[in-house]
Amino acid sequence: MTQDSDPHATPSAAAGRDLYYASRDGDLETVKRILAEGDVDINYRGGSWTPVMEAAVNGHRDVVEFLVSRGADVSLVNSDGNNVLHFACIDGDLETVKLIQSVNVVDVNSRGKYSRTAVIEAARHRHWDVVEFLVDRGADVSLVDGDGENLLHLACRRGHLKTVKLILSMNVVDINARNNDGQTAADIARDWGHQRVVDLLVSRGAH
Template identity: 25%
Template sequence: MSTLEKLYPLHQACMDGNLAKVQELVEELATPDDIVALDSDNRTPLHWAVSFQREEIVTYLLSFMKEIDLDKLKDDSEWTPVHIAASVGNLFILTQLYDREIKPDLNLQTKQGTTALHLSVAKKHLSVCKFLIDNGASVRLKDQKGQLPLHRAASIGSMTLVELLCTQGKSPVNVRDKQGWTPLFHALAEGHGDIALLLVNKYDADVQLEDNAGKKPADVALNEQVKKFFLQNLA
């Protein structure tokens, strides 16, 4: 038996996906509150079940957690199970976590200022992003870098997510992050000329805004080819 299993057997069983063992251990708990016991990372068994996408175990654990506010289950990085579900992109689990009498706050931020929407956008989890926005997740919250989810969508070059955030979420497009970059800067810097044109031609991103170094978006383009493509195709 590993040290982890000796110290935190329920946590380990959740990682392993051993539903029978989880059920056995839960039945042996001294008090109902023990189901949210913390390990050395300040994670509960639910954190690990979500992280390893153990769907049956998540459903089982939640059946004993109806009076528990999931927003209070924060690990050392202040991630809740909702943040993890958004990051791994499991819509079934996220729905299970949300469809509760005590609903979690979808706009809760981690130590880095990231929301569930930031995390799901960064991993291109489209269905999760739609769910979050449909249920009130804000597109206007900034992380510690001063970035909106749209900054991330532009950086990774996802046209679908940019359109979702701008059209359905009504994201602002000219918000500067801490280095003075708008999503347009990020799109061009990563070589996503098509995303840059979408931001300008459809959503009115400002091509004249300057960053903290006095540069305009076209000045930070990945290379001359991207810059030329962008400038030649502006509406």
């Protein structure tokens, strides 16, 4: 319930649904109105998703900010294990990611769907500014997802040379680590036609 709600009142399921859909659609005024009326669970589940999850994955930063300011729990996870940080990284809005991190209740290396961390989701969706921010905040670039791929594999698939250099500079990833298909980062870069990345990896000792 919101801070203004009667602690003895039963949250309205209808109001929860309305809050969920308004958050998904980015309708900030409706979100504000519903919360002002009280008797609503700000963490209402639409399936296994909360309103702030929907706002984050759909890029509604203003709604995320408002919900967080009113006490939305960003540490909750959906049925896949994804939390709000995962969804913000999928959308790629850096300011939303910064906001969620500032609350300091979400483990930056928490695992979500297919064992993906937030930084892996950011890399999969090519949000390199988010990747750099999370790495600076302690994201573990050596962790692998359900496909056996770490951040180096993903950066090589996308051909993002700056991120490849960043990861290599940390000296925590085995440059010849293989994914579940037996491919190294250099194999992936070669298959996707990123010759500059291949050359860099070979110069750093890739087989």
